[in-house]
Amino acid sequence: MANVELKNDEVRDLVLARLSVLSSDTAISIGSNGSFTRDELIEHVAAGDPVGKKFEEIQLEWLRSLKEGIMTHVADPDYQT
């Protein structure tokens, strides 16, 4: 499988696509960054502001973990992330 790195606008498009299918009742708290409805989060991601960037980071960490195949590790006392 080719090692494809996503460009910033590709990441943004991917994240926006994922957000668009969420229920309208969705809200997310991103710590001290604040709490946002789905539509508010879409605006932040589209704007590329710090809130949007943090949400993109959460999505990228997921993709990275999928790629590295570490999802199936079960947390145990000796497992270090």
Added chain:
Amino acid sequence: MSRILITRPEHDLPTRYLSRWSTKIIEEAQSKGFEVLDLHREKACQTEFMGRVSKTRPSLVVLNGHGHPDAVTGHNNEVLVATSENPEILGGLLTYAVSCDSAASLGKRVCAADATTFIGYTDKFTFTMQYRKISRPLEDERARPFMEASNHVAVSLLKGHTARQATARAKRLFHQKMMRLLSSTADPDALLDAQTLWWDMQHLVCLGDQEKRAF
């Protein structure tokens, strides 16, 4: 008698969720015979926090609230403990901080003291919610997996597990809830919730004395 001190600021949506779901920790503590020092709302201030911790030296400190790498805050974001002010207040204690980023720097500074443990998050503690349930956090089934997994750190400590074991048990619960969501192909929200659980799980760390117990 063993004591648990818990801060429960409640001035915005995330702190309201943490505060309400922390009543489960309080119930568990009381059922195990712990004395509970509940610093709720305005009581989650630095004066009260410093006074109570200094005087009682609780077996377990649970800090809910916003934070950043160098501090944990209380009600209305008043700083309770900060790297530059009073990290020694948590010296020798077992602390679980549900507070963004605070394990990144404050936790390490706190654990410079002997026999000290700081369990917390190295980045933002993030969770999803059902918007129609924000006035009734305990009925919010989307927030439930996050709150229960986070609470499991404190619950495991109250059951006598070491800090290392409690952290691993909570991570395992984060993971189990994530896998359950991933098996739900019919729910369009499940993937986001699983991704967010994964994020929290990845950033939960146990610093300092790994073998410390609450009793």
